[in-house]
Amino acid sequence: MTDLPARRLLLVHAHPDDESINNGATMAKYAGEGALVTLVTCTRGEEGEVIPPDLAHLAPDRDDALGPYRVDELAAAMEALGVTDHRFLGGAGRYRDSGMMGAPQNDRPGAFWRADLDEAAGYLVAVVREVRPQVLVTYDDNGGYGHPDHIQAHRVAMRAADLAADPDFRPELGAPHRIGKIYWNRNPRPVVEEGFARLRAAGPSFPGVGAAEDVPGIVDESVVTAAVSGGERYAAAKAAAMRAHATQIAVDGPFFALSNGLGQPLFGTEYYQLVRGRSGAAAGEREDDLFAGVADGTGNGERAEDEKEQAV
Numbered sequence: 001m002t003d004l005p006a007r008r009l010l011l012v013h014a015h016p017d018d019e020s021i022n023n024g025a026t027m028a029k030y031a032g033e034g035a036l037v038t039l040v041t042c043t044r045g046e047e048g049e050v051i052p053p054d055l056a057h058l059a060p061d062r063d064d065a066l067g068p069y070r071v072d073e074l075a076a077a078m079e080a081l082g083v084t085d086h087r088f089l090g091g092a093g094r095y096r097d098s099g100m101m102g103a104p105q106n107d108r109p110g111a112f113w114r115a116d117l118d119e120a121a122g123y124l125v126a127v128v129r130e131v132r133p134q135v136l137v138t139y140d141d142n143g144g145y146g147h148p149d150h151i152q153a154h155r156v157a158m159r160a161a162d163l164a165a166d167p168d169f170r171p172e173l174g175a176p177h178r179i180g181k182i183y184w185n186r187n188p189r190p191v192v193e194e195g196f197a198r199l200r201a202a203g204p205s206f207p208g209v210g211a212a213e214d215v216p217g218i219v220d221e222s223v224v225t226a227a228v229s230g231g232e233r234y235a236a237a238k239a240a241a242m243r244a245h246a247t248q249i250a251v252d253g254p255f256f257a258l259s260n261g262l263g264q265p266l267f268g269t270e271y272y273q274l275v276r277g278r279s280g281a282a283a284g285e286r287e288d289d290l291f292a293g294v295a296d297g298t299g300n301g302e303r304a305e306d307e308k309e310q311a312v
């Protein structure tokens with residue numbers, strides 16, 4: 001990729017829908033401000049459940065046509081977010097959705113959970129060395145909530161960040177590139193609990209109400225180091241993107257539910273933990289911009305020698 005935009009953000013997610021749920025406002029904001037936002041999705045979500053009854057035939061135990069359908073849902077979500085650079089890890093269909101932890105699908109040939117880590121990371125290294133992002137966003141080491149594809153996406157993303165910077169690793173994939181800042185998706189407990197209180201007060205239009213502790217990446221507020229506000233404009237884009245994933249998500253105003261029918265709050269501000277690189281905020285302050293303190297616009301700069309690694 002030549003003539004790279006000054007700011008470049010790479011996000012790595014497991015299934016179509018995760019990007020909108022976790023980072024829709026962030027992606028829309030930076031895309032709207034002219035940054036290059038690159039999304040890599042590791043599977044097509046073939047093993048998902050299906051919410052709309054008229055689409056139930058797509059299910060893996062019926063037509064097994066959910067994967068291609070979710071590819072189209074993801075394209076519509078990218079349109080809503082204004083994101084133009086989306087790839088599937090290794091190409092669409094290279095890795096299959098593994099199902100929930102413990103499901104027989106975990107062991108199916110081709111399941112992402114069974115992927116060779118360095119082979120999968122190699123596909124991502126090629127993207128990193130092409131787009132040369134200053135910022136990478138992915139899940140924590142539990143994948144947010146323990147889904148095997150989320151855990152594997154975390155492992156592949158973190159491994160690829162290391163390999164992409166190694167000049168001895170597959171030089172044919174491009175010049176080495178060190179990603180300056182790496183963030184994990186987080187949700188601060190007080191914000192989540194307040195959102196559920198709003199949901200209960202509003203009276204959910206969903207069959208039930210979820211539990212705060214089940215929200216992926218929920219942590220004590222002190223763990224969160226960055227908060228990116230999408231404002232009304234980008235929060236609306238996030239909601240539209242989530243609606244585009246209609247087989248997986250039902251949206252009702254400031255709330256949504258997955259196929260389990262359990263309502264939860266939809267946040268227009270998204271939260272992160274900086275796990276590698278240097279914060280651009282003052283000591284003890286949260287960042288409000290993931291690119292704060294980025295070394296330079298080229299994204300080719302090595303980290304400053306005195307740069308303090310975030311302890312994780």
Ligand SMILES: CC(=O)N[C@H]1[C@@H](O[C@@H]2[C@H](O)[C@H](O)[C@@H](O)[C@H](O)[C@H]2O)O[C@H](CO)[C@@H](O)[C@@H]1O
Pocket residue numbers: 015016017018021045046047048049097098099100147248258259260261
């Ligand atoms: C948000 C997310 O990661 N969704 C995954 C997840 O889907 C959940 C799964 O079907 C579960 O059984 C339901 O109760 C829950 O409501 C769903 O969100 O796992 C799917 C299978 O791996 C995956 O396709 C989906 O994207």
Ligand SMILES: [Zn+2]
Pocket residue numbers: 014015018147150
């Ligand atoms: Zn997922």
